[in-house]
Amino acid sequence: MELIHSLVLVVNVVSALAVIVLVLMQHGKGADMGAAFGSGSAGSLFGASGSANFLSRSTAVGATVFFATSLALVLMTSPKQSASLGVMDDVKQEAPAASAPAQSKIPE
Template identity: 40%
Template structure:
């Protein structure tokens, strides 16, 4: 089961990278190069969310869910619960004058 979640996690990660790189920036038009917003709307020229932004949102949600799932599964799979559980503790004596 862990290997399946890792495979889904890696595929979603690569897909998320591709989708983010394909998106057009908010001020990607010619007016954005000179500081203008490109239209006279209050919040800029961005309209309704298109397919790429919806895919980005869903990929991010799946990425976070698989990350949390992998963390929980690996915590249950490991026998120790602390990183420092098996280390030796040493005590130091104060310096002599």
């Protein structure tokens, strides 16, 4: 179990770093106009718009892996509990009193 926990933790950290790098590599919305005037991205490895699609899909996959491993870490490290009543666990139930007539104390 400890090996699985360590493996999921390593995958979580690697996916977090990958998402950070992929987000920083992406261009903003205003960067598309520069490609139309020959800024140099048209001759890149993925073409003018291919890198944007590749980076955005890679970011989505990295974010999905990050969220899945984060959820797995939470489920693996949370303490196991049986069904509880929440704050009502500490309340002790008392048996109702027998139906005796109410006696009032009147000072004489």
